[in-house]
């Protein structure tokens with residue numbers, strides 16, 4: 001098989017390869033050259049020499065396409081369960097306030113639910129609601145057998161104690177994976193969380209589905225948030241990577257990042273990771289979704305990642321775009337968590 005197939009995009013012809021999720025072991029060196037040059041070993045030396053002068057371009061990891069594939073798989077499972085036991089998975093989303101970005105995300109989640117046959121319930125509370133009102137809704141959904149997943153859209157208004165609210169979500173319906181018990185289990189060897197947070201789970205799923213092996217690799221996570229950076233580092237470690245976390249107090253972020261075979265960037269700083277930060281052949285998962293002014297766009301802004309895409313694409317072997325990378329995967333993982341919750345609650349395999 002040509003070595004370039006390792007990074008074949010998930011088209012229908014490669015769907016089988018992708019679905020098997022068999023780890024394909026590719027060292028950083030072979031990653032570096034095999035993706036760009038599919039030449040046989042005898043001419044590899046020539047390829048290496050050429051790569052120093054020729055511009056090479058990273059494979060684009062198509063999160064939108066993979067997310068669509070996953071939604072199709074979920075839709076099939078949802079109807080199988082409905083036909084077998086008459087249960088339809090239900091997701092309750094609690095949105096407090098009227099932040100425009102949050103409203104957009106919630107709308108997208110609802111659309112995604114509809115597209116796979118998951119029921120979505122939504123409550124939009126005013127920004128000046130009390131924490132107690134939010135807790136009351138959570139408790140109602142905890143007791144509601146038609147609800148299998150509860151998501152409290154973040155950020156909450158500043159007068160609420162976010163952790164207190166997240167703690168109230170029943171652990172068996174915590175499809176965001178933000179409950180301290182789920183996070184705690186994620187951090188422990190030999191334990192399994194009921195749910196893994198959607199964004200980091202989507203990052204790992206992209207690596208798996210593109211046949212990029214993690215075991216033994218050097219991974220650098222940039223950012224240490226509770227919802228992305230920290231769980232991403234834990235997940236990579238569970239996948240046997242050697243993990244470093246770079247954050248705002250790291251004295252030499254560029255130097256550390258340049259050691260990485262796999263970079264997960266989740267800081268919310270537009271274009272922070274430059275080409276010079278990237279080891280040639282590294283794989284980049286860009287979680288950042290940052291609006292920057294763009295008068296030429298109809299919205300007046302466009303979205304860019306935490307990684308300078310134009311520079312990175314010339315150095316990396318594979319990279320996720322923004323938009324169309326991790327974002328759609330986050331929502332696909334939420335649907336997957338909701339389905340698996342409904343299956344667990346109903347003892348349906």
Ligand SMILES: Nc1nc(=O)c2c([nH]1)NC[C@@H]1CN(c3ccc(C(=O)N[C@@H](CCC(=O)O)C(=O)O)cc3)C=[N+]21
Pocket residue numbers: 105108151152153154155176198199289303322323324325326327328329330331
């Ligand atoms: N409890 C909670 N759980 C979350 O999972 C959660 C949250 N709160 N608060 C906000 C963040 C952000 N988030 C995104 C999901 C999808 C896209 C997404 O699909 N983005 C598209 C672009 C969308 C556009 O064009 O505007 C893309 O990257 O291609 C982005 C961001 C989930 N979050």
